[in-house]
Amino acid sequence: MALRLADGTSWSDTLARAVAATPEAFDTSADGGATLHNLVEGQWRALGTPTAVRSPVDNTTLVNLARLDADAARAAVAHAAAAHREWARTPLAERTARVTDALDALTAHRDLLALLLVWEIGKPWRLACADVDRALDGVRWYVGEIERMLADGREPLPGPVSNIASWNYPMSVLVHAELVQLLAGNAVIAKTPSQGGAVCLTVAHALMRRAGLPATLVSGSGEELSEVLVRAPEIGAVAFVGGRSNGGKVAAALLDSDKRHFIEQEGLNAWGIWNFSQWDTLAAHLKKGFEYGKQRCTAYPRFVVQRDLVDEFLDMYLPVVRSVRFGHPLAVGDDWSAGDPLPELDFGPLISAAKADELRRKVDEAVRGGAVPLHRGKLDGAPFLDGQDTSAYVAPAVLLAPPGRSRLMHAEPFGPVDTIVVVDTTDELLAQMNASNGALVASLACDDEELAGKLAVDLQAFKVGINKPRSRGDRDEAFGGRGASWKGAFVGGDLLVQAVTVGGDRRLYGNFPDYSSYPAT
Numbered sequence: 001m002a003l004r005l006a007d008g009t010s011w012s013d014t015l016a017r018a019v020a021a022t023p024e025a026f027d028t029s030a031d032g033g034a035t036l037h038n039l040v041e042g043q044w045r046a047l048g049t050p051t052a053v054r055s056p057v058d059n060t061t062l063v064n065l066a067r068l069d070a071d072a073a074r075a076a077v078a079h080a081a082a083a084h085r086e087w088a089r090t091p092l093a094e095r096t097a098r099v100t101d102a103l104d105a106l107t108a109h110r111d112l113l114a115l116l117l118v119w120e121i122g123k124p125w126r127l128a129c130a131d132v133d134r135a136l137d138g139v140r141w142y143v144g145e146i147e148r149m150l151a152d153g154r155e156p157l158p159g160p161v162s163n164i165a166s167w168n169y170p171m172s173v174l175v176h177a178e179l180v181q182l183l184a185g186n187a188v189i190a191k192t193p194s195q196g197g198a199v200c201l202t203v204a205h206a207l208m209r210r211a212g213l214p215a216t217l218v219s220g221s222g223e224e225l226s227e228v229l230v231r232a233p234e235i236g237a238v239a240f241v242g243g244r245s246n247g248g249k250v251a252a253a254l255l256d257s258d259k260r261h262f263i264e265q266e267g268l269n270a271w272g273i274w275n276f277s278q279w280d281t282l283a284a285h286l287k288k289g290f291e292y293g294k295q296r297c298t299a300y301p302r303f304v305v306q307r308d309l310v311d312e313f314l315d316m317y318l319p320v321v322r323s324v325r326f327g328h329p330l331a332v333g334d335d336w337s338a339g340d341p342l343p344e345l346d347f348g349p350l351i352s353a354a355k356a357d358e359l360r361r362k363v364d365e366a367v368r369g370g371a372v373p374l375h376r377g378k379l380d381g382a383p384f385l386d387g388q389d390t391s392a393y394v395a396p397a398v399l400l401a402p403p404g405r406s407r408l409m410h411a412e413p414f415g416p417v418d419t420i421v422v423v424d425t426t427d428e429l430l431a432q433m434n435a436s437n438g439a440l441v442a443s444l445a446c447d448d449e450e451l452a453g454k455l456a457v458d459l460q461a462f463k464v465g466i467n468k469p470r471s472r473g474d475r476d477e478a479f480g481g482r483g484a485s486w487k488g489a490f491v492g493g494d495l496l497v498q499a500v501t502v503g504g505d506r507r508l509y510g511n512f513p514d515y516s517s518y519p520a521t
Contacts, residue, residue: 003331003385007338011060014115018199021109022206026063035064036192036202039209039217040076042083047072048219053198056122056349057328059389065198067220073228076216077189080160081234083214084187088156092185096143099183102211103143106175106204107136113171116200121167122348122392124329125341127292134172134474139179141475142497146183149494154501156185157260159236160216161500162229163190164250166242167351168295170197173241173472175204177491178215181500186236187214191229194222195351222246230254237261237500241297244411244484251487255513260489262499262510267439267485268412269461270302271469272429273309274452276445278467279316285469286317290324290396293347293416298441298471301413303420304432310422314374321375321396324416327383343383349392350415356394359415362407366419369403374420410435426455434460438483441470462486463521478509478519486511495519 015034019026024044027035037044048066055062068076087095106113110132117128142149161181165174170193178188190205192198198219205217218225230238230253237260240250247265254261276282289300305313329348332340350356367373377395384390396416402409408419421432433442442461446452449466456464462480463470472479473492480490489499489510498508509519 003328003333003383005385006330006332006336006342009115009118009330009342011055011062011119014112014119015063015199017112018116018203021112022203025202025206033061033063035066036198036219038066038068038072038076038219039205039215040068040072041079042214044206044209053196055119056196056352056392057119057330058385059353059391060119062119063199065192065219068218068225069220070224070228073218073220073225074232076218077160077228077232077234080187080189080214080216084156084160084236087182087187087214088185090185092147092150095183095185096146098212099139099179100143102179102208102213103136103139105207105211106132109203109207110136113200113203116203117170117197118329118348120199121170121196121351122329123292124343124345124348126344131169131171135176135179138172138176138474139183142180142183146497149497150184150501152504154184154498154503157236157500157502159234160187160189160214161237161239162235163188163239164222164226164229164242165190165193165240167193167196168292170200171204174201177239177496179208180496182213182215184497184500186500187216189216189218189229189235191222191225192217192219226250226253231257235259238263240264242266247487260499261487262489262491263487264297264440264481265485265487266297266412267461267481267483268302268410268436269298269300269439269441270304270433270435271300271443271445272304272433272455273313273445274306274426274429274455276306276309276447278445278447279312281467282445283316283320286320287323287346289469290346290416293326293350293394295347295351295414298469299412299414300441300443300469301418302433302435303418304429305420305422306429307422307424318375318398321377321398321418324377324396326393326395326416328385328388331383331385347416350394351392353391355415356392359394359413359417362413363397363399363417366399366402366406366408369406371402371406371408371419372400374398374400412436430455430458436484438481438485440472440479440481440485441465443467443469462518478521480510480518482511488512490519
């Protein structure tokens with residue numbers, strides 16, 4: 001059956017809605033399509049060099065992203081520092097009222113923000129809505145808790161918080177963090193991720209700015225802007241979410257400073273299976289684990305399996321992998337009509353064709369090195385439009401025993417590729433689960449929960465699940481990482497507010513050069 005775009009979801013329709021909602025943030029005067037403004041010095045300004053941004057969904061050109069140079073970024077930081085000083089003196093009741101106004105405006109445009117995420121980062125509709133909803137619901141929880149969180153005399157930082165985040169969760173990670181930082185009395189600066197989410201973030205920040213919040217949104221090359229957004233003396237804290245390479249550069253840039261920071265650097269999250277028999281329960285967890293093609297920091301791409309259980313594990317696992325649904329997030333049949341649900345998919349494209357090519361090369365490299373390909377899916381039969389560009393799509397793949405020199409052995413693939421390692425002892429189990437020198441989450445599938453608890457003590461993961469997955473968490477749940485997966489203060493619940501304020505009588509939880517301190521998880 002031929003497929004088509006669901007009515008009202010085309011990019012031209014979506015962009016028109018975004019421009020109508022926040023016209024101040026767009027330049028639509030040129031023939032080359034809409035160009036995003038930068039939110040600097042309290043205004044939306046036409047600064048920077050326009051660069052085309054394409055959708056991973058079908059390679060459509062979406063908008064032009066105006067990239068700033070370092071001098072323009074310095075001016076933006078200087079203005080943000082002045083705005084910070086004024087905002088820090090603003091009474092908490094007024095800060096709360098303005099953040100609430102912003103939340104109400106964002107809620108009114110919830111469906112638009114979600115549809116922008118579908119086009120910009122390829123999230124299926126359900127997951128895009130969840131990204132927006134988690135941001136809004138989470139910040140509303142903080143609105144109700146912020147007075148208690150600041151009751152011990154905590155005060156804003158000496159300067160604005162600089163936020164540099166990856167593209168995969170623009171709302172529930174980046175905007176959520178900014179709004180909480182604002183509640184706590186800090187002005188905020190955010191860098192637009194280069195790979196996706198720019199229009200969604202632009203609309204969100206326009207609504208935040210209308211509510212009177214001191215927010216700055218800049219776009220540009222990480223190499224060009226990092227020196228300013230990380231090292232500028234006006235910056236009070238640096239919040240980074242991304243991979244180890246770029247996170248390591250940020251951490252290195254902060255070595256000679258005492259600047260507050262929280263740097264999430266990911267890790268290879270592993271699920272260990274030992275003396276286990278509850279296969280139906282595990283199957284449900286693993287199917288959900290393929291959401292968004294495992295393009296998230298708490299995905300589980302590594303399974304470490306007791307040799308005696310490999311056959312039973314594969315009997316459960318391979319049907320799960322084959323049942324995963326992916327394709328164009330907005331492709332529907334001719335019988336679809338307004339009000340019908342949009343496609344229920346586990347994932348759409350990866351963030352870019354370049355990322356898809358890189359992941360396919362990693363799989364091929366591992367197989368050439370000796371990994372056994374247990375499953376390699378095909379794009380054939382997936383729901384795509386006729387003639388659609390599918391260069392950013394990757395079907396699920398499963399490799400047994402990746403070689404030690406393979407990049408998939410020690411690093412997170414950030415895509416729908418799983419690796420399985422077979423072990424004979426619990427010592428081997430722990431060693432293989434700790435392959436990346438620190439992770440954000442890990443899980444153990446074991447019928448003997450007492451044994452699992454003992455094994456969990458030696459796992460280098462911030463959160464460990466017993467017969468269940470762990471996630472970043474919401475509201476009052478702490479989040480951080482062990483080993484190389486995290487530098488600086490931990491976040492989540494009270495810890496997020498503590499990370500962006502000063503005062504109180506206890507030192508912060510986190511990984512610091514001179515100590516590490518972990519909360520109960």
